Amino acid sequence: MSVQPATRSTPASRKLLIPVVVSTVSTNVSPVVPPKNNLNMSAFRGKRCALWIICQSAFFVVWLFIAGGPARADLRCQPFAPLEKVAVTHVYDGDTVKLDDGRKVRLIGINATEPGRDGQPDQPFAAEARDRLRSLIKATSQLHLLTDGQTHDRYGRILAHLFNERGESLEQILLEQGLAYHVAVPPNLTLADCFASAEQLAVKQQRGLWSKAGIAPVAARDVQDGGFKRLQGTVTAVQTGRHWRLVLDDVIKVMIYPEHRHRFEAKQLNSLQGQQVEIQGWVYRSRGEWRIKLETPHGMVFSR
Template structure:
């Protein structure tokens, strides 16, 4: 069984989100951050020996790669901002995330280490990715503030370590955590057209359960939780009145769904673990 190298101790929108320019100097600093981070910060979040050594053809975006054998690889544990698609503009720091990944992986073959699931719903290989020096791309992106940490079941092997890298960037207000770069969306301000990856905040007004636990917020959105996980909640299942912030993909089920299912919320976000939700202690 692969052994996880523990995280370092002592260290701590939608798709329409507008891009606020941070200036040439700040962007250059982001691109160089990987070279400036301590060696241990890049070498942590390691599961063990590589399952595959592969050659890179192209960096598609910050978290997606194309291998020379034709396969596409999606990084486990991170989500980087989306590049421009058609008429949809690039999200904040999307280009910087792609360039960071290109520089980080340059100079040699890649190491892939698998978790529980080998493929996603789009047929892409799911893997933890390391450069030819054995440095974790996911940890570096998170520490640079160029990605958000996500933890999707059942691929939790490095979730705690990766969460610590995001917390480091957040405490130092790097990249996406700098003031005004990636605003938090409010549940009571959702509008048609909102969707994609978001950080969303709201207050729990009601709970419901079936196969999942549903937190209905003070807006047209609910958060879907796994009943088997406790989400680090200090008061068990007493969610009413709690203010939360959740990271994930906001799904719009549409106006027709909302009109046919008036008891249900039009939008929802699935949260598989405590690593993607923050709960007020008030």
């Protein structure tokens, strides 16, 4: 993801809808039971979303509107299953580590910016994220690993959470400090709502990636390459028939594949026509056009 010179949106203007069940204040490490309804694991974020969603769907009356906060200082993204004690021997970057048994671990729920390669400079806050993760691991007397629904990615890396001896999520800490983006990738969504709340703390306080030194969103019409991006644009078309997709600025297709449709409602998607939105995810080229997958409502932000 390249650094864009475009004027960024004001981070403090972002607003978040979170379910009232996501936070816990217990200091004990105890299982967190995920919602039975997959829709309850989603969260629409953004300036315009609150009134629009509450008015248009009775389902959303159970959501709590937070006007750019307040993010809870006592938020705890806790372990939800038995933990495996591990040791880390190398930190590649802010979201990937190597264990002493040779396994490579990609942290669930976050995406840190990339260190420079082939003579290219680091992306903003890439070094800070790597160094912070190193310091968190070094300061931990016992490190614990926890997998979710999918245990490996296509590169053979373990997909997992890391917790310290106090049951604190290292991903949560990075998100709260603005050193990584929250990404909700199914089926590993057990802590997605909690991580969304952690990210909102950084957004509100304009920390790290959400500060003026962070990476500006990319206008959909200006996309020239793939990779992780925050795309901004106007929804110029909505399809909820055989195929579900949004079109941004007539140039980028936002794909909602069949296996992810249960997390959305067609009526709400159709209401996005003409709305300014931000879509977060990995841009790719397919059939001669740029596309981006939308797998959960966590990946959609309503712009100013």
